[in-house]
Amino acid sequence: MASSAVDSVIHGFLFSTDEMREIFSDKSWAQKWLDTEAALAKAQGELGVIPKEKADIINKYADANLLDLASIGEFYKSSITIVPLLKAFKKVLPDNAGEFVHWGATSQDIVDTGLVLLERDAYQVILRDMKECLKHCLTLAKKYRNTAQAGRTHVVHAIPITFGYKAAVWADELGRDIERLEAMKDRVFVGEMAGAVGTLASQPEKGLETQKRMMEILGLNVPTIAWHVARDNQAEFVSTLAICAGTIGRINHEIFSLQHTEILELEEPFFMGKVGSSTMPHKRNPAVLENVLALCRNVRSIAPSIVESMVSENERDWGCFLSEWEAIPRACHMFGAALQKSKYILENLIVYEKHMERNLNAQKGLMMSECVMMHLARKLGRLTAHEIVYKSCMKAYEQEVPLKQILMQTPEVTQAFTEEEVDLMLNPHSYIGLAPEFVDRVVAKWENI
Template sequence: EAFVQAVSDREAVTDHDVAAFVDVVQAAIGAPAGAWIHYGLTSSDVVDTAWCWMMRDACDQLIAAATELMRTLVLLAREHRDTVMIGRTHGIHAEPTTFGAKVALWALQVERDRVRLRAARASVAVCKLSGAVGTFSNIDPSIERHVADALGLQPVPATQVIARDRHAEFLYACASVGATMELIAVELRHLQRTEVREVQEGFKPGQKGSSAMPHKRNPIAAETISGLSRVLRGNLQAGLQDVALWHERDISHSSVERIVLPDSALLAYYVLRRMNRLVQGLQIFPERMLANLHSSYGLVFSQPVLLGLVQAGLSRDDAYRIVQENAGRAWDEGRSFRELLDADARVAVPASVLDEAFDLGRSVRYAGRGVDALDALHLG
């Protein structure tokens, strides 16, 4: 604490944080050795190398957290490989799918986030100790190599600063993690709506969902993740604006990075861990999924009916109009789509054709391919 206070007091005089730090360290070491502290260096030699060291280690923590989430998602996908539910496009019933297929796609996207984090790690695991404009005018390059080896970093050509596209890549990897977490969170929020209720976040004894309405069980974890993901995207925008600096360097990036680099690392780590806890405690209701699928009177089988009529010799447009007309009646009148088709003389196909079209097992016979793709992932 005394050292930190001494630096703070000195900075009040120098109005320069690194210069104040150097002054205090030199004074603590004393003459003549203290005079060699910061010899031939500029502030960014110290600060940029330190930032890159921290970002590299942050990537390791983020990759580990992403791997833990992937393990949870893979287990859930395999457990629900054959749990049938309705697939929705534009929020409207489309065709049957499985919950396992949905979760498998989440896991595969998290894997791509791991790839992006590894790439970002490689980009930021660098250093520079090359002086005021990066030309080694007052320091031997061997010093840079010595420090790089000690820290496990790679020396790179630079101006006074390391190029900020590297930092932007790190921020993009963090923002991409946030986008993936929001993708999952938004889906879980929709599936928790009262009229859907196919899943539900865990709700512990004593928990309250609302200060006013005792019945409430709100998707607060998913909503929190959605909100924090917006911050990560905003930080990326700020980081991209830091790439273009004047000549060999200006200081416009510095104040931004003191906020967005640590905040993005922490937020990306938090949303990964929070999502892992959410998924581990998630309640899934297969019966409700099946009930919702059947709630649209069999309309989810309209495409195989269309194709069956085409195979029977109708033009695609004629078949489409017949199916569309009966689908509209089923929806508007609350009647069975299959029964309306059976009663329509224009649907001149054997009953076996419609039986196959309305076969739920046929619709999802390949839905497990996404789950099978998880076998290729390396989760060690």
């Protein structure tokens, strides 16, 4: 029976995906260990380190479906090494081939390489879904390239932007995250085959050749030197996920904020039958957004623990590595779920253009203070113009009247501009700057990624 949120038949969909659960299942863990042992045997068989016929048998039977996984778990109670797997594997190997498994290796060679193989599978899903999120953001950026929206700084209205511009900022950040993910591949997806303390003392003749061929078979990079206690690769993997979770979290938090009843410019997807409250039938809560925000927060919280695990004793320290076995899969589970839900939100996002238009005028022209100031500055100087417009804005703010009303009572303004010119300066659609052009730059940069 499941006892964690990830595997729960009730809560599981909140914290993981079927795809990630398959990647990190017990069978998958065992299979990656077997893949590692099989690659080692194949390389050694080709190089004459072990009999080739034994290597062929090892590869033929390297199938987790043939193992008694429960017995591996039982043996683990007395041996946190690869020995429990070796015992289970030996039972299914004919012709005494089990005596040639794990030749010259140490447990951590197999465990570390197996973990890297699992991470690579998870990485491919994460990279795919990050690109999907980017694609959806680019679609939003192009569609709403010219749709004016209130820009906000320090949570209050600033000057106009376009919603396409906001989505383009999301897209550009996602693009950089994708570059980070791709840049770490060569450092993170490195196998391990170095023996007891990393010196390959058990394979002095063909150790390096074995190591190279083994990694070719697995599709991993060859380690320059053993990384048994050098865990920067694992720390980088999770830290990069944390950065990506920061981006996904920020995007979802922006949508969440803009779903406030008083704003309601954006809304997560809705369908009839989606219930927000057991007692308030009217509620259309941002439940999926809240789910993503919680997931991303948890992913980010894992990174410090893996960085902390970099501090290891001498040439081996299981006390640190055990943290990785639990935390790295959990980070992948939760970020996988966050991305799956984010794809759904971004692809089906509800955009209320009429509410964006309404909110542009919520402060009765105050949003356009910079535009007025810059026009007046050309005639009176910037500091003088700022002081005049500042006083006008504060008066309009306190009296809760349109800024135009105060401006038309200000001699410095009426002497410099006609009423029609003031109306043009107060039109938010005339002051979106180069927002559409920035959208075009982002789309051109990332649309073919």
